[in-house]
Amino acid sequence: MTLIPTIATFIIALSSNQVHLTHEQQIAVLQEAQVAYDNGVSLQAADPVASIESFRRSADRFQLLIHDGIKNGKLWYDFGNAQLQSGEIGEAIAAYRSSQRYIPSNGRLTANLKHARTRVANPIKSENTASIFTRLSFWHKALPTQVRLFIGIIFWISCWTLISVRLFRSIPGFKTASISLGCAAIALGLSVGVDIVDQHQDHGVLTANEVIVRKGNGVNYAPMLKDPIHEGIEFEIIEQRPDWLHIKLPNGSTGWIHEEDAQIVSLKRNHLVL
Amino acid sequence: MKSKTFLQSIFLVVFCFTTPLFSQQVYVDFRQSVGYVGVPIPLTVIFENVDQFEEPMLPSIDGFSSYRRDGQQNSSQTTIRNGKVTSTSTTRVTFVLTPLREGILTIPALVFNANGKAFSSSPRTLEVVQPPTGGALKAEVTGTEGDIYLGKPIELTLRIYIEQFSDKTFQVQLDASDMFGRIRNDSEFGIFSEAVKARNVSAQKVEGLNVAGEPTIFFVYDVTATAWPETTGELQLPDISILADYPISISKQQRGGFFGGTQLVINQSQLVSARATIPTIEVLTPPIKDRPDWFSGAVGNFDFRVIAEPKRVKVGEPITLTMRVTDLTSGKVTLDYLAAPLLDRVPALTDNFKVPDKPLGGIVKDRTKTFTQTIRPRNDSPMEIPPLPFASFNPTTGKYVTTWSKPIQIHVDPVKTVSTNDLIGSNQSVTMPTRPIEVEGGILANYTGESLLLTDTISLTPKLIAAIAFPPVACAAILLFFAFRKHATLPTSIRKSATKHATRTLKNATSIAHDQQAIHISKALRTLQTDRVFDEQLSEQMDALLQRCDASQFGCFSDTELAKDAASLVEQIQ
Numbered sequence: 001m002t003l004i005p006t007i008a009t010f011i012i013a014l015s016s017n018q019v020h021l022t023h024e025q026q027i028a029v030l031q032e033a034q035v036a037y038d039n040g041v042s043l044q045a046a047d048p049v050a051s052i053e054s055f056r057r058s059a060d061r062f063q064l065l066i067h068d069g070i071k072n073g074k075l076w077y078d079f080g081n082a083q084l085q086s087g088e089i090g091e092a093i094a095a096y097r098s099s100q101r102y103i104p105s106n107g108r109l110t111a112n113l114k115h116a117r118t119r120v121a122n123p124i125k126s127e128n129t130a131s132i133f134t135r136l137s138f139w140h141k142a143l144p145t146q147v148r149l150f151i152g153i154i155f156w157i158s159c160w161t162l163i164s165v166r167l168f169r170s171i172p173g174f175k176t177a178s179i180s181l182g183c184a185a186i187a188l189g190l191s192v193g194v195d196i197v198d199q200h201q202d203h204g205v206l207t208a209n210e211v212i213v214r215k216g217n218g219v220n221y222a223p224m225l226k227d228p229i230h231e232g233i234e235f236e237i238i239e240q241r242p243d244w245l246h247i248k249l250p251n252g253s254t255g256w257i258h259e260e261d262a263q264i265v266s267l268k269r270n271h272l273v274l
Numbered sequence: 275m276k277s278k279t280f281l282q283s284i285f286l287v288v289f290c291f292t293t294p295l296f297s298q299q300v301y302v303d304f305r306q307s308v309g310y311v312g313v314p315i316p317l318t319v320i321f322e323n324v325d326q327f328e329e330p331m332l333p334s335i336d337g338f339s340s341y342r343r344d345g346q347q348n349s350s351q352t353t354i355r356n357g358k359v360t361s362t363s364t365t366r367v368t369f370v371l372t373p374l375r376e377g378i379l380t381i382p383a384l385v386f387n388a389n390g391k392a393f394s395s396s397p398r399t400l401e402v403v404q405p406p407t408g409g410a411l412k413a414e415v416t417g418t419e420g421d422i423y424l425g426k427p428i429e430l431t432l433r434i435y436i437e438q439f440s441d442k443t444f445q446v447q448l449d450a451s452d453m454f455g456r457i458r459n460d461s462e463f464g465i466f467s468e469a470v471k472a473r474n475v476s477a478q479k480v481e482g483l484n485v486a487g488e489p490t491i492f493f494v495y496d497v498t499a500t501a502w503p504e505t506t507g508e509l510q511l512p513d514i515s516i517l518a519d520y521p522i523s524i525s526k527q528q529r530g531g532f533f534g535g536t537q538l539v540i541n542q543s544q545l546v547s548a549r550a551t552i553p554t555i556e557v558l559t560p561p562i563k564d565r566p567d568w569f570s571g572a573v574g575n576f577d578f579r580v581i582a583e584p585k586r587v588k589v590g591e592p593i594t595l596t597m598r599v600t601d602l603t604s605g606k607v608t609l610d611y612l613a614a615p616l617l618d619r620v621p622a623l624t625d626n627f628k629v630p631d632k633p634l635g636g637i638v639k640d641r642t643k644t645f646t647q648t649i650r651p652r653n654d655s656p657m658e659i660p661p662l663p664f665a666s667f668n669p670t671t672g673k674y675v676t677t678w679s680k681p682i683q684i685h686v687d688p689v690k691t692v693s694t695n696d697l698i699g700s701n702q703s704v705t706m707p708t709r710p711i712e713v714e715g716g717i718l719a720n721y722t723g724e725s726l727l728l729t730d731t732i733s734l735t736p737k738l739i740a741a742i743a744f745p746p747v748a749c750a751a752i753l754l755f756f757a758f759r760k761h762a763t764l765p766t767s768i769r770k771s772a773t774k775h776a777t778r779t780l781k782n783a784t785s786i787a788h789d790q791q792a793i794h795i796s797k798a799l800r801t802l803q804t805d806r807v808f809d810e811q812l813s814e815q816m817d818a819l820l821q822r823c824d825a826s827q828f829g830c831f832s833d834t835e836l837a838k839d840a841a842s843l844v845e846q847i848q
Binding site for chain 2: 118153157
């Protein structure tokens with residue numbers, strides 16, 4: 001019975017780009033996605049094939065909601081879970097990376113992304129070692145963007161309040177406190193700014209099983225790497241040309257891959273994510 | 275003159291409207307009147323200047339088998355002649371008719387729909403006779419002898435015999451190349467097509483007897499191809515049908531050009547054909563008897579080597595095995611179908627390592643195929659990766675051969691926490707920890723609820739901007755307030771303010787109540803005298819005015835001109 005409304009909503013959604021699901025339809029699709037996911041979990045041991053089918057069905061429903069324009073980090077997270085459970089490691093990592101744009105410091109998201117990365121065959125490790133600056137700015141990744149922004153605003157207001165009070169009367173320690181609060185507020189503001197800039201940096205994830213990285217944007221170019229690279233490997237996008245992507249791998253290697261072999265994690269709209 | 279222009283206009287209009295109508299046409303290109311049993315004949319449906327047409331279908335035609343060739347040919351042509359632009363677009367769909375029996379066969383009128391109209395062709399008749407062979411052309415296919423197993427190639431050779439043509443009148447004999455050139459392009463070479471197209475053909479001359487029993491010369495052309503069976507059972511390959519225009523007579527023909535002269539040309543030839551049937555070849559599967567558990571279908575003789583990285587890991591961490599399988603046999607080889615060794619069926623490995631059971635893809639380079647597999651130690655007991663087997667079936671000996679890799683020394687460090695996900699499928703029991711320990715890895719639960727439908731994004735709202743901008747603005751406002759206030763309490767500022775106030779009082783003295791005028795004016799004048807130094811004339815005027823104020827204030831004199839004179843004095847001061 002639940003299939004009928006979903007098919008109908010699929011048809012509505014696909015038949016025209018301008019038609020969106022109603023809120024009631026969104027709720028129905030979300031419920032179907034969650035039921036299919038729970039069903040997949042319950043079948044994992046008894047019937048793995050049916051379980052994967054159920055996870056795929058769940059992923060389809062979540063994707064429908066995402067295509068409908070809902071920008072929600074937890075929805076992307078659930079979509080990633082369904083993809084991971086159905087064995088689509090590349091798509092799962094891409095979904096988690098999309099989720100990171102909205103909820104970068106979410107604990108569940110971080111754990112599941114880490115788990116998905118362990119399932120990548122022959123992962124390419126980053127050769128970059130953590131700089132002192134990176135070590136000192138641990139809080140940047142430890143605190144969610146919203147929290148950093150909130151604390152930053154509190155610090156900012158406190159700093160200026162202290163400065164204002166100090167205009168009336170000089171209290172020992174106020175000068176040091178106001179300067180400290182001001183510096184902390186500016187650091188937090190910069191941290192939020194870095195997040196915003198990072199959100200607009202395009203990343204990508206390989207979704208094909210084995211991908212040949214080439215020296216140029218065409219199949220006639222020689223391979224750049226001796227061996228193909230595998231699904232789930234993440235990369236930065238240097239340049240985009242028709243059907244081809246110029247990419248930079250975590251170890252610093254660059255090359256060209258066919259666009260069909262990867263999924264781009266991109267935030268097209270220019271807005272602040274809180 | 276007018277009538278001529280009018281007629282030209284009518285002609286132009288008629289031409290413009292009628293040209294598209296006349297230029298749209300659908301017709302059938304089928305020119306042959308004589309055909310041969312088993313020899314295919316193309317029938318082409320041509321749509322000219324047609325925007326839309328229904329997919330053409332041929333009805334079942336008595337005496338013919340038919341099929342449609344894949345795809346369609348589209349072409350367009352634009353010509354400009356005497357300033358007139360003409361565009362023609364053509365779509366060709368080709369069917370292949372093969373006569374099945376002798377006799378006069380009829381192709382009925384065929385109907386095709388285009389641009390909403392039906393176009394009909396006229397019926398055609400075809401005289402079908404048995405193809406003349408004359409014994410001049412013969413073909414046969416031979417294949418690899420012995421048992422063929424799945425995964426091994428089959429070498430096939432197509433051998434074509436053509437009797438050499440010789441003309442006693444002109445004392446001419448065609449050579450091997452000329453005779454091969456008589457083979458028609460519409461011949462079906464099946465699996466040998468690519469080799470024939472690439473002219474990868476060897477020719478030799480042999481003596482033999484023709485159908486009349488006379489000694490003659492034959493050219494024998496050998497074409498080889500390799501078939502890679504994908505399934506067991508009888509090898510299914512298409513039959514081969516060769517057509518050739520065998521010369522009957524030649525004649526001298528005047529050569530054109532500057533030098534002129536004559537040349538010999540074939541002026542008459544006959545169609546000859548030959549069929550070659552692929553021999554029955556049975557593709558076998560290796561026997562079940564003595565088949566190792568880890569056999570993955572490899573047939574032949576292979577070398578198997580394994581390397582592992584990293585060699586020092588913690589329990590549960592991945593070790594990547596790179597397995598290289600090299601074909602040691604000679605001749606052609608394809609490793610595309612070679613499957614990876616089934617490591618998950620090797621107890622010596624699975625006892626201590628978690629081994630995925632998913633099929634592996636591999637990378638083929640020359641005669642080597644490389645597979646990569648990730649395994650994870652279940653505990654810290656293994657000191658090495660045991661020898662790994664790669665089983666193959668040797669078709670020569672009819673036995674299975676297992677090649678073992680060398681053991682690889684590793685070091686597995688224990689860890690306090692072990693991922694249950696990494697241990698799924700483990701036969702070993704896990705010791706329960708004495709206190710709750712958080713397990714790493716695995717996938718965490720989904721989020722639920724309608725909050726998933728809310729949008730996480732907001733814009734840089736005015737509230738946010740206000741929250742950032744308000745504190746410094748408020749502080750600046752307070753700062754400015756104090757600065758003004760501080761400035762106002764300075765003596766110079768006070769004096770300046772008093773002078774300004776006094777000047778204003780004097781200027782507006784006429785508006786002050788009459789009984790109060792003297793008081794205010796005298797007060798203002800004294801303020802001015804205190805704050806500023808005036809020249810002698812003005813000082814005298816001010817003194818005089820002060821006296822009049824005193825007189826008016828204390829002497830009860832009514833001085834109506836007092837306010838006016840005060841205003842006049844202010845003007846002089848300014």
